[in-house]
Structure formats: structure tokens, C-alpha cells
Amino acid sequence: MLAKHGAHRRADKHAGSLLSATQYCALALLLSLVLSSSAFFLPSSALGALIAIDLLLVIHGLYLKNKITALLKVGAAQLALTLPLYYLLHGEAQLLDGVIVVLRVFLAMLPGWWLSSTQSPERLGEVLSWGLPAKWAFVIAASIGLLPYMLQETKEIYAIQCLRGANITPKALRNPKNWPELVYCVLLPVLIQLLKLSKQMAKAAKLRHFGKVNKPTHWPSSREDK
Template identity: 50%
Template sequence: MLLVTLLSSAAFLAPQSSLLYLAFINLLLLVHGLIKRGDIRGIIRYIVLQLGFTLLLYALIHGGKQMNQGAWAVARMLLALLPGWWLTVVIKPQLIGVVLAKVMPAQWAFVVAASINLLPFMTNELRDIYQLQLLRGARIAPRQLLNPLNWYELAYCVIFPLFVQLLKLAQQTATAARSRHFGSQPQVTYWREPRSPHDTDR
């Protein structure tokens, strides 16, 4: 987790001349994550969309003179996201909660671990909302989003429903935690998976 924090921070703080070395480290993490059957499609879609928005904004503001700076900014975002993606692929959320509870209150560790665990679900939810709004005729297709006038429709038809879904999911998670008396005992327990098939018989 410290490695992921350092790599994600370095993506924004490192000079541009050092990004090649950082990209090589992230490439190794990417390959390892794919070997572990991690799904990278959500990050790819987000980066492609972010690249389109960023380059369009740079073109509108600077007249196309600093497009390379916009591309570098998106590249830094990608390098910041990949370590976190790799962590969610190779480490189970409950183990992340166990580690975080050693350095922060158990309630905060639970929130962080639950949020990480819900990222794949929210990615699928975002895709479903986007596709449903496209079927309803919303002007949010990639070609239509080149027009800044359609960005409001993207926020209204996709971002706002996703935000409502996040609030609903957070409320359900809090209700489930309270029903299990989370936080009522000073010593927090965690569900641990058996280390081997023989442990399930014990």
C-alpha cells in the first residue's frame, strides 16, 4: 500500500523527464494485474474520454498551441490510476481493511476498504446508465460530446444518476454495518478466508 501511494503521488509530483521510468514500473504492474485476470477496460474508457475532454479544453483555451501539455496531464492521471487498480486486483478488500485499521480508526478503515470493493460495481453501474441514456436518445455519444453544449446533458443524464446511486449504496452499506453492530466493540474482528482447503473443515 505504501508502494501504491508513492507511485500514485509520483505521477503528479515527478518531473516530466522521470515519467518514462515511472511508466515502466506501471507497465510491470499492469502486466501482473492482467495475469491475475484484472479488468482494465474501465480505466481505458475513462482515460480515452478524459483525453478527449482535456485536448478539447486545451484547444478552446490555448488554440491548439499546448495540446502536448494536455496529453501529458492525462498521462499523469493514467500513471496515478494504475497502481490503485493493481492493488484492487491483487489484494482483497478485507485485507486492506486489516492493514488500514493499524494506522487509522477502524471506522475509517472500513469506509476505505468498502469504497475500494465497490469500484468494480460502480464501473458497471456507470456503463449501464450510460448505455440506457443512449437508448433514450441522450446526446452523449462520443462524437456528440465534442460539442461542449452537450456536456450538461452528460452531467444530467449520467453523472447525476450515478451520484444518486452512490448515495443510495452508501446508505445501504451504513445500514448493514449498523445492523451488525459495527463499532460497538473496541476490538474489531475481520472475516478471513481459509488459507487452504483443509482449513474449511476446522
């Protein structure tokens, strides 16, 4: 009887912790959506406050030992591509506007990086299933969970193509004639890899009879078990 009572107490304690993790994930998702939307809708004079809030997210993500190098490289690439275009189209007078545009896009991506770095796909799927069909929640949660993996895959493909002699180094990409080579050597292989991975995930979900019930079970992730 005592063993049975103790098992019930452990189960209740685990359910309570799981509920807290789910609620925390819901708040994190809501915060990410608000901050990402604010990056586009706030006036330029209010971007300083948004930068301060996003900086706290970056500190939290780095504290949890998550890497932000790939996101910084994406922001630098956007800046390197956008500023020359602004200079050619509008002249030197509107270069600051180009910087602000790139800054807004980067600030819109930062909350997504923080969300995918701190929340497990299992909990995201559970939270999204509150207002979406289970299949849509699964697709969105899986896509968010794949972001770190696809960034790593892109980095590896880029490094391999550079070793093969492709003209896609930062110095070579200063010439717009080399931009199509970046598409053929990096973007297309990444797209093919993403399609292959999506097909594998769809097959795995089908073999597990996903979608047969309206409310699938959301198992706790390994991070919550520790």
C-alpha cells in the same frame, strides 16, 4: 489427542498464511500510494520509468483476469476533453502539456485499479486499521472495494441512456452543448446509486454492531480460503 494436535497445526498454518496475506496487502498499499504520488511529483523526464513500473502492474492485473477497459475509457475521455480546452486556452503550442497532464492523472489512477483488483477489502481494512480508527479504515476499504462495481454500474447506465436516445455518444459529446445531458443522464444517476448503496452498507454495518469494539475481527476473504 492426535486429532487435537492436528487441529492446532492447521490453525497455526492458517494463521501464518493470513499474516503473509496481510503483509502482502500492506506492501501493495504502500506501493500504490508511492506510485500514485510519484505521478504528480516526478519531473516529466522521469515519467518513462514510472510508465514501465505501472506497466508491470497492468500485466499482473491482467494475468489475474481483471479488466482494465473501463479505466482506459476514462483516460480516453479525459484526453478528449482536456486537449480541446488546452487548444482553446493556450493554442497548438501547448497541446503536449495537455497530454502530459492527462498522462499524469492516468498514471495516478492505475495503481488504485491494481490495488482494488488484487487485494480484498477485508485485508485492506485490516491494514488501514493499523494506523486509522476502525470506522475510517472500514469506509476507505469499502470505497476502494466499490470501485469496480461502480465502474460497471456507470457503464450500464450509460448504455441504457444511449438506447433511450440521449445525446451522450462520443460523437455527440464533441459538442459542449451536450455535456449537461451527460451530467443529468449518467453522473446524477450514478451518484444516486452510490448514495443508495452507501446507505445500505451503513445499515448493514449498524445491524452487525460495527463500531462497538475498538478492534473488530477481520475475517479471511473467499479468495484466501481457496
